[in-house]
Amino acid sequence: MTLTIILIVLVVVVIAWSVGIYNKLVALRNRFKNAFAQIDVQLKRRYDLIPNLVEVAKSYMEHERETLEAVIQARNQAQQAEKQAAQNPDDPNAIQDLMGAEQALTGTLGRLFALSENYPDLKANENMMQLSEELSSTENKIAFARQAFNDSVMNYNTYREKFPNMIFANAFGFNAAQQLLIENAEEREAPKVEF
Numbered sequence: 449m450t451l452t453i454i455l456i457v458l459v460v461v462v463i464a465w466s467v468g469i470y471n472k473l474v475a476l477r478n479r480f481k482n483a484f485a486q487i488d489v490q491l492k493r494r495y496d497l498i499p500n501l502v503e504v505a506k507s508y509m510e511h512e513r514e515t516l517e518a519v520i521q522a523r524n525q526a527q528q529a530e531k532q533a534a535q536n537p538d539d540p541n542a543i544q545d546l547m548g549a550e551q552a553l554t555g556t557l558g559r560l561f562a563l564s565e566n567y568p569d570l571k572a573n574e575n576m577m578q579l580s581e582e583l584s585s586t587e588n589k590i591a592f593a594r595q596a597f598n599d600s601v602m603n604y605n606t607y608r609e610k611f612p613n614m615i616f617a618n619a620f621g622f623n624a625a626q627q628l629l630i631e632n633a634e635e636r637e638a639p640k641v642e643f
Contacts, residue, residue: 466616469612469613469616470616470620472607472613473604473607473608473613473616473617473620473622476600476603476604476607476608477538477604477622477625479600479603479604480537480538480597480600480601480603480604480625481537481538482600483593483596483597483599483600483601484533484534484537484597485534485537486593486596486597487590487593487594487597487628488530488533488534489593490586490589490590490593491526491527491530491550491590492530493586493589494583494586494587494590495523495526495527495530497579497582497583497586498519498520498523498553498557498583499520499523500575500579501560501576501579501580501583502516502519502520502560504570504573504575504576504579505560505564505570505576508564508567508569508570508573509563509564509567509570512563515556515559515560515563516560518556518559519553519556519557519559519560521556522549522552522553522555522556522557523553525549525552525553526546526549526550526552526553528549529542529545529546529548529549529550530546530549532545532546533545533546537625538623538625538626539626540623540624540625540626543625543626543627543628544626546628547628547629564576594628597627597628598627598628598629601625601626601627602627604625605624605625608622608624609624
């Protein structure tokens with residue numbers, strides 16, 4: 449009888465411990481998905497600002513049509529990659545695609561701002577200055593949201609990789625999450641927005 453009670457207590461403890469690990473994995477995964485949602489909000493704001501910026505620049509930079517079109521194309525590709533990543537932020541391939549698209553967008557925006565230096569009237573345009581300020585503020589918010597996301601992903605990955613948590617994580621499909629990292633040092637810099 450005592451042996452049966454001990455076995456029942458032991459089984460209950462193991463089940464409770466397993467449920468605790470599972471629930472913590474769920475909470476950590478939801479935390480990094482929420483952190484990605486914060487990036488998503490800022491990226492959408494950025495994507496909404498870019499066409500307005502290009503529209504203002506278009507009237508001054510008629511001879512730079514190729515650059516303006518490249519910015520819009522990069523924006524559209526980044527927006528598509530963002531939608532894919534937002535649907536499943538724990539898919540490493542979607543995060544990789546988003547990082548690549550964002551790096552391309554940052555590069556084309558950098559070229560746009562570098563070319564705009566050749567157009568003093570554009571630099572003095574009130575709408576361009578306001579849009580540039582909003583874009584700069586949004587870039588800062590994206591950086592903070594990216595940092596919060598990466599911290600959440602690190603906490604999740606660390607917890608899921610610990611023993612015996614990794615047994616439950618693998619058994620229940622809690623895959624490793626991908627951080628948003630920029631590998632090219634030049635692309636770590638946000639496009640310089642000054643008018």
